[in-house]
Amino acid sequence: MSLVIVDTGCANISSVYCAFQRLGVDAKVSSDLTVIKNASRLLVPGVGAARQAMANLQQRDLIATLQQAEQPLLGICLGMQLLTDHSEEGDVDCLGLIPGQVKRMQVGDLRLPHMGWNTLQVQESAQHHPLLKGIGANDYVYFVHSFAVAPSDTTLARCHYGSDFAAVIGKGNKLGAQFHPERSGAVGARLLQNFLAFNG
């Protein structure tokens, strides 16, 4: 098993790397096309802004490689947002791997960023999804974001803050989590473990 954390030039690579180390997996961090193509699993991390992140991918010539990736791929936070079609944050086209639009969250009088621990509601249709094995209704996970994807048929779990948004998405072997599993205690570790066991 070779897990490659795609070096997107974003800032939370260490925390993701350490989370996999705690699970006994020594991930490679790389932006090398050959290394990425040969990985058995890919992780797209992300902290920062969508436009900058897409520019980083472009600069590293990674866009086509990620779009053509056949191995299981998990995007985290901004990394998840990059899997969708488009982000309002900087009005930028994303990778288009999972249908969806990233928009600024509409939360009324609530505070943004949506920062802290919030509960997951697993979709009925995703109760048996391998990525969510052992993760139940009302498990708390850690979110830090101001932009989100509206729930759709690719949503595996939702979260509510002002309105419902997609907390976990998936289409085939392309997966994404809006929260930070690497910072979500035992529940997050479980999701990462499920990803390591994921067979499509």
Added chain:
Amino acid sequence: MLARRIIPCLDVRDGKVVKGVQFRNHEVIGDIVPLAKAYAEQGADELVFYDITASSDGRVVDKSWVRRIAEVIDIPFCVAGGIKSVADAGLILEMGADKISVNSPALARPELISELEHSFGQQCVVIGIDSFFDQATGQYQVYQFTGDESRTQKTRWHTLDWVKRVQELGAGEIVLNCMNQDGVRQGYDLTQLQLIRKECKVPLIASGGAGAMQHFADVFQQADVDGALAASVFHKGIIPIPELKAFLVEHKLEIRP
């Protein structure tokens, strides 16, 4: 529902966790990594590490402990102290911190806040504010260099104005440390926090004064803060985090068990 956060704060000096009373007379509490790990295991929602020497003495500070913390804990953590540039912040975030908190350097050069926001996103940028109620003028005033008593000084900013300004510049969260209450365990400064809450559209974290479990319930219920930060009551074992959380759940607060 978004949970209210319980945030132990670990003041760090020369790689050790220390705690002073009203910012003075620091005593060593212990090593950073085992303490961080213990707090994560006890149910802390987040940790803040303040390098209290960094801003005040101007030297380059060894931050390799950030990486060691990132290796062992699986909850978010924020690092504060001596972050004066995008490069400083980038290094800390690369080592695995989730957020960086800026205090004195933002007062010296407010545009730093915008630079950090543009580089790392608003969610990474926490602004720490040390606020002191001046009885003579009846004003809340922002102080800087509070890590070193001999250099601590009043700034030109009234706290409310600074709170508004940092939000305009791109702050993603504000930690308001009420200096009059710090370390004396008489409760959070509810009056001031209520005042600030009205103008604070980003998450607001209360700091300074926690002494009893009721103080946490009060600050969540009466000042509507998103998180409550405390140090000595946790370090000295006065309030165990699991008991505190059970207490807050009983008080109908949204808390991660």
